[in-house]
Amino acid sequence: MNQIKKHPVENLGYNFIPSEFLPEGKDEFYIRFQQNPATDYRQLTRQETAILKSNGNRSDNWSQVLVREGIDILLIEECTFFGLVRIGRLEPYFLEFSQLRTPVGLYRSLIVSCDIGNNVAINNVRLLSHYIIEDEAILINVNEMSCTSHSKFGNGIVKDGEPEDLRIWLEICNENAGRKVIPFDGMLPGDAWLWSKYRASEPLQDAFKAFTDRQFGTYRGTYGTVGKRTVIKNTHIIKDVKIGSDAYIKGANKLKNLTINSNENAKSQIGEGCEMVNGIMGAGSRAFYGVKAVRFILAPFSQLKYGARLINSYLGENATISCCEVLNTLLFPAHEQHHNNSFLCASLVMGQSNIAAGATIGSNHNSRAADGELQAGRGFWPGLCVSLKHNSKFASFTMIAKGDYPAELNIPMPFCLVSNDVHNDRLLVMPGYWFQYNMYAILRNERKFADRDKRREKAQLLEYDFLAPDTVNEMFVALQLLCRFTGQAFYQKHALIGGSREHEQKGKELLESNAPVLKQLEIQARGFENSGRPVHLIKVQEGYLLYKKMIAYYGTRLLIGYLQKNSDKSIRSLALLFAGAGSRSNWLNAGGQLIPEENINTLIRDIENGRLERGWQQVHAFYEQQALLYPDQKLQHGLAALMETGNFRPDMASLPLLRELLLNAIDTKQWMAQSVYASKAKDYENPFRKMVYDSTGEMEAVVGKLKDNPFINEQLKEAEAFESNIQELIGALKE
Template sequence: MSQIKKGNIVRLGFDFIPPAFIPKGKDENHHRFEQNARSDYRSLTVEEIVVLIENGNRADNWEHILVCDPFIPYQIRHNNFFGLVRIGSMEPIYLEYRNLKLESGIYNSTIVSCDIGDAVAIHHVRYMSHFIIGNDVILSNISEMETSSTAKFGNGILREGESEDLRIALELCNENGVRSILPFDGMQAADAYLWTRNRQDLQLQNRFKEITEKRFLKTRGSYSIIGDRCIIKNSQNIKNVKIGSDAYIKGINKLKNVTINSSPDAFTQIGEGCELVNGIVGYGCRIFYGVKAVRFILSSFSQLKYGARLINSFLGDNSTISCCEVLNSLIFPAHEQHHNNSFLCAAVVMGQSNMAAGATVGSNHNSRAADGEIIAGRGFWPGLCVSLKHNSRFASYTLLVKGDFPHELDIQIPFSLVNNDVKNDKLIIIPGYWFMYNMYALIRNGNKYESRDKRLLKNQYLEYDILAPDTVNELFNSLRIIEFAVGSHHNVRLSDVTHEQILIDGKTKLTGDSNEIPSSIEVSGFEHSKRKVELVKVGQAYSLFKRFIQYYGSIHIIDFLKNNSFEQLKDKMKDSQRLEWENIGGQLIEKNAIEQLMSEIKSSKIDEWEDVHKYYHDLSKSYLESKRSHAFASILEITGETWETITIETLKSWMHEAILHRTWMVNEIFASRAKDYVNPFRNMVYNSDEERDIVVGKLDENSFILQQREELQVFENGVQDLLISLSM
């Protein structure tokens, strides 16, 4: 049975806050007056009231209508006013936005206890209750706009007197809710990641909750806000919202309990058929065409389009999700997912990722309970029609071949291609596949993500380079894995051989005669099954991994020597360390620094999210120096040198090898793209080479390849100059 309440008409517009929750010495408007502290309102004159009545307006009490000068009563027609309504200054103008021209003023609307800014155009708003409207706002053809006294605008808090079951939480990473976090306006992917981890540390978890709740007042009575120069038209239900300036909203079905951040430099747009409930939208976002988002955070400059469903999920900056369904996931910046038949659930995807059509990542239907998780390093790329089983984990830049993977996976080697060989019932892994066969896409993607980073304040350093502390550490781990695999292959019958002896033997084989390196090697620990798991092309991968690690160190040495001496380089190398790093929300941070941060949060030394963010930003300022130290330590380790043994000749050798490696990379970029021009099956859809070049562009005019060649020339010239200076 519907609970219909009845009250005296003179109270319509009042009693917004139940009396029990009004602070002593305050009234029901105390938050409203704090939100809008404007003081130049005045009462209506008798003449103005007469004009308003003649224009078809009615009010329960005209004394409750306050206005500012200049006031034009002729621009207020056929409205109902209830409660305290305050109207800003007016002008004899019309407002225009994208060919919609509306006379300023208020027309054919019901207004209940609202503050309305200067020079607004409000037309056919059938019910608007407890809103603060900014200046130069256009509201046209809206069914319902209302605010409750307990409005929280998408934040995971409770107002005074509310029970815990009313709290909004995001159930990230898996479906059973045990990694839930409390969303708040301004939350970053790093915040969400740290909060979802270390669930055994109850003190840390409680502190996260405490510093979130202290950001907000518990008292009731905040009004919804529509910022300056917003346009909202042809929409249905809008309830408990906080909308920043310059937002453009049209044709939506529902906005409920949301914060929509928007500004003149980063305005947000929301289009037809969208329904957003219990969420926070970042600056500069685009949400169009039937999107459904519930319990979510959409970070700045991201997009939801074409019927996308985003539920119990966090989507990082500069990401796009179209058409498909994403549930219970934490997604770092620069994620792309465009296809209606892709599905992502119960996952942590660490950014720079792309979900292909038909990919099903995270379905628990093949598990016993809804508590599985998938963790994928940055650059994750599941191919067409991939399905995975919980729990699985993937190193950076893992590429999955089309197919159903029937067992849990732990792919520990980055830049790999993983293939489920159904015919032979085995898992095949090609370490370093991206280096061998698709350098074009690998390097181009890194450049693409950086160019698409539209954040206005880049005070948190998001790493897009393929060679960084996280991936290089994975490469080092992969060298040990390959060495052990090769060593085990040659010592399969020896039971008394130690782990260290196997590693040494494997390394000897890998650095010696290539004929001693088998074409494929069986390994364990990559799949939870009894079938074979094979690494192939390990000799080539081993050599490439070492070359890329040395190149990583060399380019940082080259950059350092542009402004520093050889002696200063040795001093820096003396103190360099290859520490453990972790990707938290797209920012790479040394593991010990993360532990320090969590310790300071637990001790209350850090007691606000702004201080946590400052911690990120401070580390971002020093990141390039820390990365350089990691690079210095990496090249010493991979070459077997020490800071004491390095000579000028050593540096020259490394620089020459860096030029050769960079040249090889550029040649591979060209070669991997050129394959598409000589493949007869690629060319068969064109009636001539000329038509192909018109459709896909000429190979020798490819802008990315030309850019890489130019950058190679600049790099080589710079290194040659350094070589000359080192010889002097």
């Protein structure tokens, strides 16, 4: 049966912190007084007490109801007070927010041991217990709003006297909890990635746990808070929740064990029908229309909406999930998933991604244990009704065509299209697909992601450029594989014997010369699919040349940026610049921020050796330092990539070579702009797109005129300006 305990009513509102957990010399209010150190409260006068009683108010001890000078006692009606209640200045105003108007004051509410700020409106709150309500907050029609002495506000910590098994973990990336992390307020996607990735190091794992426990403490007695100008209305249950300023909560069903960060520049919202438990919302994040979220983190300016279910997952900055279900997943910034019948589980998706309708990306397809995973680089884009098996891994900007993929996939080539050729029972991979057929989308998305980044405090530097150290390194891997597979196809066709080195050498020779024999080769990949069926590479020659073109453009564009900022444009200084670039380094995507792998390894060693005494604060300082270093590091990487793909050394730098590089960059930029136009023009020329319109006028009225497309015109103008600027640079180069 239910254990109902009886206590004297005069004890209601007191003994918030059990005596066994009170530090010596402290009372139950010591944390509360730290949260609200104001001392300008006084006791009620006899007349004020009489007025309160005449207005239907009750208290077990009126001496424990304190007020500030300037309070209008008439603005308190039909309220019941227990414990120490401190009330700020109440004046005869009404507060207005989003067409909601309500008078300042306390009306028809049960208030237990709370601090209430100046000119607050509290109306029909059936239970308000152990909260600090700041100035001009509005609380209307709330069934229960309470806070316990062991509240954690979504942080994965345990309080004094609690067993370890009460700790909340975030079981990201894998359903078997093998990559679980402890959620905490301020956790960045880079933190979650580091913690979940490097599992083999016990000292590292122990250090991360210690960082978190030390940052938040184990003491009991923290009150819930409602920040200034926050509005809460028509909500059922709010328990153990910390709410920042300027938040808006309306019609929520249940909010429990949460931190809702919000401020005047980044207002967070929770809307109708939401149920959110054990989580943290970053500033500017939003959840509305029936969202269900349990054990979660929403990074700043992320959104959940339209019945989305988010469980044991981290959603990065500037991301949106709606209508669908996401479980046990770590999502880097700028993720989009907004279709009711898409499912994502046990995955690491590294940002700028889009999960289409019908996508079923879940683990436990081929094992009796829930231990499968999927890992995808930036720009992951599975199409309609894609079903994938775990484990699978995809390079950056992989597009997957509609289909039920029967086996695990490992696709190391970026910017490719993967197709399931059911009729011929084979897998098709087109390297460089995005550059050939979808330049409009890749350039527009890059601009879109940057424009949507509304963060005021950019704790991590997010890379939105599709040409960056991570994708360029993947293109080098793809070039090597294309050479190898092409050579293997040639050797097989001619019954020759050779190893990988001979295959790569022959393949490179054929691809560099665009040999006619390439059209006769059936080029197959190895290790892309866990099955016995063939994996065919299509348009290999085109993909190979496009990878090389884009790598050269990446490096040259960075060189152009350097030349535009520096007055010394002599060949001697440029040769020294190339010499200083060194060899091409490996990079990692740490929560959307690209960082050289050797620097990540140094950070890990420092953590393991106990050198980070300030814990997460120093980890976040590391991100900030890496952000400052990134432009120079990226330049060095770009120059190294340029030398590698161009097959030249620093001492080979010359005026003709530099002019050739710059002129090639002009050609590439113009080709990209024309490709953007051509990609969009297909929508206007395809007869199956045009057939729903009776006339060109009707089509243009619905979708707009191609010549008026602002993004296309912007790209064409950029190409013109780019050519003009480069011609000036060429003229400024000196021997």
